[in-house]
Amino acid sequence: MTSFHNLSLRRKLTVIIMLTSTLVLLLACAGFATFDLLGFRREMVQMVSSLAEVVGNNTTAAIDFNKPLDAMQTLTALRGEPKIVAAHVHTLDGGTFATYLREGAQPPPEVPHSLQSRHEFTATHLYVFRPIAQGGERVGTIELIADLKDLQVRFWRYAGITVLVLGVSLLAAFALSSWLQKLVSDPILHLAQVARSVAIEKDYSVRAVEQSDDELGQLVKGFNTMLFQIQTRDAALLAAQTSLEERVVERTGELVKTHAQLLVVSREAGMATVATSILHNVGNVLNSVNVSADRILEKVRQLKPASLVKVAALLREHAKDLPEYLSHDPRGRELPGYLSALADQLADPQKDILPEVAALRKNVEHIREIVRMQQGYTNASDVWETLSITDLMEDAIGINADDLAPRKVELIREFSAVPAFPMEKHKVLQILINLLSNAKHALDASRASDRKLIVRIGPHGENRVRISVIDNGMGIPAENLTRIFQHGFTTRAGGHGFGLHSGAVAAQEMGGSLIARSEGPGMGAEFTLELPISRQGRSVCTAESGAEVMRRVAENGADRNARGAIALVNPILAPSSPI
Amino acid sequence: MRAPPGKAGLRRSLPEGRNGRGPGKARRILCVLWVMAMGSGFGTLEATAAELASEYQVKAAYLVNLPKYVNWPAGAFAETNSPVVLTVVGESKVADEIPMIIEGRIVNGRRIILKRVASGDAPREGHILFVPAAEQKRSPGLLSKLRDTGILTVGESDDFLERGGIINLVRRDQHITLEVNVTAADKAQITLSSKLLGVSKVEKGNPK
Numbered sequence: 001m002t003s004f005h006n007l008s009l010r011r012k013l014t015v016i017i018m019l020t021s022t023l024v025l026l027l028a029c030a031g032f033a034t035f036d037l038l039g040f041r042r043e044m045v046q047m048v049s050s051l052a053e054v055v056g057n058n059t060t061a062a063i064d065f066n067k068p069l070d071a072m073q074t075l076t077a078l079r080g081e082p083k084i085v086a087a088h089v090h091t092l093d094g095g096t097f098a099t100y101l102r103e104g105a106q107p108p109p110e111v112p113h114s115l116q117s118r119h120e121f122t123a124t125h126l127y128v129f130r131p132i133a134q135g136g137e138r139v140g141t142i143e144l145i146a147d148l149k150d151l152q153v154r155f156w157r158y159a160g161i162t163v164l165v166l167g168v169s170l171l172a173a174f175a176l177s178s179w180l181q182k183l184v185s186d187p188i189l190h191l192a193q194v195a196r197s198v199a200i201e202k203d204y205s206v207r208a209v210e211q212s213d214d215e216l217g218q219l220v221k222g223f224n225t226m227l228f229q230i231q232t233r234d235a236a237l238l239a240a241q242t243s244l245e246e247r248v249v250e251r252t253g254e255l256v257k258t259h260a261q262l263l264v265v266s267r268e269a270g271m272a273t274v275a276t277s278i279l280h281n282v283g284n285v286l287n288s289v290n291v292s293a294d295r296i297l298e299k300v301r302q303l304k305p306a307s308l309v310k311v312a313a314l315l316r317e318h319a320k321d322l323p324e325y326l327s328h329d330p331r332g333r334e335l336p337g338y339l340s341a342l343a344d345q346l347a348d349p350q351k352d353i354l355p356e357v358a359a360l361r362k363n364v365e366h367i368r369e370i371v372r373m374q375q376g377y378t379n380a381s382d383v384w385e386t387l388s389i390t391d392l393m394e395d396a397i398g399i400n401a402d403d404l405a406p407r408k409v410e411l412i413r414e415f416s417a418v419p420a421f422p423m424e425k426h427k428v429l430q431i432l433i434n435l436l437s438n439a440k441h442a443l444d445a446s447r448a449s450d451r452k453l454i455v456r457i458g459p460h461g462e463n464r465v466r467i468s469v470i471d472n473g474m475g476i477p478a479e480n481l482t483r484i485f486q487h488g489f490t491t492r493a494g495g496h497g498f499g500l501h502s503g504a505v506a507a508q509e510m511g512g513s514l515i516a517r518s519e520g521p522g523m524g525a526e527f528t529l530e531l532p533i534s535r536q537g538r539s540v541c542t543a544e545s546g547a548e549v550m551r552r553v554a555e556n557g558a559d560r561n562a563r564g565a566i567a568l569v570n571p572i573l574a575p576s577s578p579i
Numbered sequence: 580m581r582a583p584p585g586k587a588g589l590r591r592s593l594p595e596g597r598n599g600r601g602p603g604k605a606r607r608i609l610c611v612l613w614v615m616a617m618g619s620g621f622g623t624l625e626a627t628a629a630e631l632a633s634e635y636q637v638k639a640a641y642l643v644n645l646p647k648y649v650n651w652p653a654g655a656f657a658e659t660n661s662p663v664v665l666t667v668v669g670e671s672k673v674a675d676e677i678p679m680i681i682e683g684r685i686v687n688g689r690r691i692i693l694k695r696v697a698s699g700d701a702p703r704e705g706h707i708l709f710v711p712a713a714e715q716k717r718s719p720g721l722l723s724k725l726r727d728t729g730i731l732t733v734g735e736s737d738d739f740l741e742r743g744g745i746i747n748l749v750r751r752d753q754h755i756t757l758e759v760n761v762t763a764a765d766k767a768q769i770t771l772s773s774k775l776l777g778v779s780k781v782e783k784g785n786p787k
Contacts, residue, residue: 135647
């Protein structure tokens with residue numbers, strides 16, 4: 001069957017037609033032959049039956065009056081019928097009364113004879129039994145035996161005719177089908193050939209030729225339509241590809257331009273960040289500077305230089321007779337005492353002013369450091385000093401002290417001994433001031449009566465130091481815990497959203513980390529700064545150029561604040577049309 | 580004509596049949612006749628007795644078979660199914676056999692009934708009249724009384740036909756054969772079937 005499946009269409013059609021023709025012819029021939037042979041047999045039975053009746057009828061008297069010879073003579077008349085090879089007359093008891101055998105014929109095999117009218121075919125003979133009656137009374141049975149040579153001759157003649165007809169018909173069918181099958185196979189083969197050439201050469205411009213308007217014609221039409229569509233689509237695809245390439249080049253150009261612009265923008269953004277940082281940090285310190293300046297002003301106001309001027313005027317007035325004036329004039333005699341009281345009065349404020357001036361100086365120094373540090377970004381010089389973190393913390397507390405004092409905040413120091421380690425002083429200081437300032441604001445907003453601020457310093461592991469600033473203030477909602485480190489995020493009305501961001505960045509730059517923890521609103525917050533004791537593994541950070549840091553700061557900002565902010569700065573970034 | 584070879588083995592030292600017929604065939608036919616005539620029971624009799632008995636039986640059988648081949652003149656039967664009356668005159672062994680044979684037999688739609696009349700009677704009714712040889716000797720004028728009565732007369736004497744009988748059953752070569760006087764039959768307006776004539780010896784003697 002597989003081999004048949006693989007035959008070519010032409011062969012298949014031929015085989016199908018030939019098989020069909022053969023089968024049909026065989027069936028037809030067999031049908032005709034069977035019909036004819038059956039008819040022949042029926043006629044033969046009829047003929048032999050008639051003979052049997054005629055002959056049998058003529059033997060009745062012979063049987064009734066015991067004349068077997070007469071019966072035999074009657075049977076001998078069957079010589080005229082060459083088909084009949086033998087005949088017997090049987091009596092009612094089953095005995096044979098008379099017999100006839102054709103000259104030269106072999107006696108046929110006996111079959112069980114019957115008293116009833118019947119016939120029986122064997123392979124070679126036909127046996128016909130007919131009752132013999134006279135006067136309505138059975139007297140015996142006659143049995144005629146005919147040979148079937150005629151039937152066989154007829155059968156073989158039919159076989160011969162069938163073979164002959166089959167041969168001639170098949171030849172005709174083959175010739176006709178070879179010619180006619182082209183009507184079907186040619187268009188299909190043509191189509192197959194076109195399809196193959198399309199498949200191999202990928203040439204969709206070829207077309208199959210329509211040869212008729214039947215289903216095959218429609219097939220060819222459909223195939224051509226398909227080819228046309230593929231061709232059209234191909235062309236469209238090619239065009240699209242070309243234009244796509246152009247657009248990609250165009251877009252790439254735009255992107256390169258945008259990238260350059262972005263670089264500029266981010267640099268500018270970095271600069272802005274730096275400026276904000278400076279303003280923020282300087283702002284923090286300026287607060288303290290302001291307080292110190294106010295106090296100095298107040299103390300200076302308490303000084304009474306007018307009295308001194310008056311004394312100086314009196315002394316100048318009595319310059320010529322000063323001893324006189326001092327010893328005799330009543331007002332002159334009081335002058336030394338007055339001067340001494342005045343000196344006392346002047347010395348007192350000075351005692352108060354001097355520390356304020358010192359603090360002022362320190363703050364101004366910090367401001368100078370902040371500015372210097374920002375300048376340091378540009379020339380990539382970090383100053384690493386080995387310092388005591390507790391001292392630094394005290395400095396930070398000192399800077400915030402004036403704000404903490406009037407707020408009735410209990411400040412608890414939990415300092416464990418930690419070694420001095422190298423750090424960038426002003427970065428750390430900045431972070432600490434920031435944390436304290438945040439805690440201060442958190443406590444301000446809290447309604448709790450016992451406001452506590454715990455400052456804890458302790459070692460963490462072998463190589464790290466942990467500085468925690470813990471308050472029981474307003475706390476941080478969980479959704480804000482991650483956002484507070486984002487650039488520009490603030491919960492305070494006057495906040496910049498910069499302090500924690502820059503603190504975290506600074507901590508990272510020093511190889512440490514800044515982590516916030518809060519149980520939720522009203523539950524307070526804990527900020528932990530972790531710094532490494534040794535500088536190992538931080539060289540990469542420190543070696544970073546200022547520009548690099550700025551760029552990263554800008555990137556972080558860009559990342560976290562979505563493109564809207566940047567798009568505001570530079571509208572070019574907003575995509576004009578999708579590629 | 581030769582007998583089929585398959586049947587030749589039956590050949591025995593039995594009396595030769597006439598016309599060169601094979602003895603086996605003859606024996607078989609005899610057997611058939613016995614059975615036809617009297618059914619079973621006689622095969623054990625002694626040969627002579629058997630042959631004798633056979634003759635009576637054969638004749639009785641012939642008598643009973645005759646109506647099939649005979650047409651009586653119109654009016655011979657009252658009804659279409661009136662029985663055929665077979666009359667036997669005087670004593671005869673043949674008559675003794677007849678009742679057994681005719682029992683239940685219907686020929687041409689008619690039963691056959693046996694009627695026995697005393698010796699010397701000449702009944703002018705009935706359809707077949709059997710005159711045994713002894714009765715023929717005893718009353719030779721019997722037949723003349725029955726002329727033109729439409730009765731089929733059957734006898735078994737050598738001179739039966741000469742005396743005007745229609746059918747004579749005679750023994751020839753151990754076979755009972757029929758002799759027919761067609762002239763007498765014509766006179767009695769009795770038509771005999773050609774089949775019957777075909778197996779009979781036909782005489783055209785002048786009836787006396």
